[in-house]
Amino acid sequence: MARKIRVVYAGATYHVMSRGNERAVFFEEPKDCELFLKSLEEGLERFGVVLHAYCLMPNHFHLAVATPNANLPRFMAWLQTAFTVRYNRRHLRSGHLFQGRYKAEPVQTGLYARKLLLYIHLNPVRRHQKTKTSYTGNLVNLDRFVWSSHGAYSRRSKVAVKGLSLQWLQDWGKNQARAAEAYRKQLKGILQTQEQIERNGWFWGEEGFGGELVRKLGAKVTRSRAFQQPLLEQRKRHLGPLLAQESDERVKIWARVRWLAERPVDLAKENGYCDGGTITQILKRLEARSLIERSLKSKLETYKIKMSSVKD
Numbered sequence: 001m002a003r004k005i006r007v008v009y010a011g012a013t014y015h016v017m018s019r020g021n022e023r024a025v026f027f028e029e030p031k032d033c034e035l036f037l038k039s040l041e042e043g044l045e046r047f048g049v050v051l052h053a054y055c056l057m058p059n060h061f062h063l064a065v066a067t068p069n070a071n072l073p074r075f076m077a078w079l080q081t082a083f084t085v086r087y088n089r090r091h092l093r094s095g096h097l098f099q100g101r102y103k104a105e106p107v108q109t110g111l112y113a114r115k116l117l118l119y120i121h122l123n124p125v126r127r128h129q130k131t132k133t134s135y136t137g138n139l140v141n142l143d144r145f146v147w148s149s150h151g152a153y154s155r156r157s158k159v160a161v162k163g164l165s166l167q168w169l170q171d172w173g174k175n176q177a178r179a180a181e182a183y184r185k186q187l188k189g190i191l192q193t194q195e196q197i198e199r200n201g202w203f204w205g206e207e208g209f210g211g212e213l214v215r216k217l218g219a220k221v222t223r224s225r226a227f228q229q230p231l232l233e234q235r236k237r238h239l240g241p242l243l244a245q246e247s248d249e250r251v252k253i254w255a256r257v258r259w260l261a262e263r264p265v266d267l268a269k270e271n272g273y274c275d276g277g278t279i280t281q282i283l284k285r286l287e288a289r290s291l292i293e294r295s296l297k298s299k300l301e302t303y304k305i306k307m308s309s310v311k312d
Contacts (some may be wrong), residue, residue: 007106007217008072008073010067012070014067014072015119016063016103017061019098020097021099027058040079044161046078047078049072057124062120080102105203106203106209108203108209112199124141124145125137155176234310235260238310251299255303257279287300
């Protein structure tokens with residue numbers, strides 16, 4: 001099945017969620033949560049991403065982020081790779097940590113951003129059943145949970161992540177203290193009434209917002225299928241001589257996927273691998289190694305510089 005195309009544009013806001021491989025627990029202890037939040041802080045600063053909310057559960061995490069620079073894929077690739085390398089080093093393990101692609105749902109700011117914030121912060125007490133979602137805890141349980149931005153919004157604890165924006169708290173009032181109480185009151189009401197918080201399918205917003213996303217998505221498909229081809233041909237001509245001198249087969253594969261948009265499934269057949277997933281893992285491990293090996297990092301940066309200068 002083909003990958004869903006990301007809706008990426010300047011100023012977009014997203015609900016991002018990613019699970020552990022085979023739903024395995026990876027936030028095993030407080031140090032793991034601290035390691036992730038430290039990596040998150042670095043990623044926010046490095047890519048200019050704005051964090052509005054977060055929640056770390058044992059086998060997955062939720063983020064609400066805004067991307068002024070239309071760079072969610074780069075931000076998430078760096079964050080997940082950096083955390084995986086650091087986590088593996090800490091636990092003396094190897095291999096990938098996350099299950100497939102992360103989920104990224106576009107969010108319409110305003111009412112639906114407010115809904116999303118409540119949805120994220122309710123995760124520690126939410127239980128999924130076959131027909132509906134229920135809440136098994138109360139406001140005290142949420143206040144005691146330290147691995148989310150709830151404490152910052154409710155003013156019950158200090159901000160845990162440097163760079164966390166509390167702009168969305170203004171939806172409950174201009175005065176922060178009163179807004180925090182109004183926010184807590186709404187949470188308490190949801191827990192008491194077992195209110196369901198629902199999005200609109202694959203995005204958080206009104207139907208009109210969904211229409212805008214579809215138009216953006218259509219434009220992206222058009223660019224990728226038609227207008228990108230001349231650029232890829234130009235890159236192929238420039239990349240050929242470089243790859244002829246490259247001795248590392250993994251780097252060759254990385255360059256062909258990242259810069260020529262070749263499909264992992266095709267490269268798997270060419271190189272005798274069973275499926276495209278193996279190629280994907282080669283890319284992830286190579287990029288993870290580049291975070292700690294200067295020579296490899298320098299080599300990949302050289303390819304980036306040379307390919308980025310190619311124009312169609």
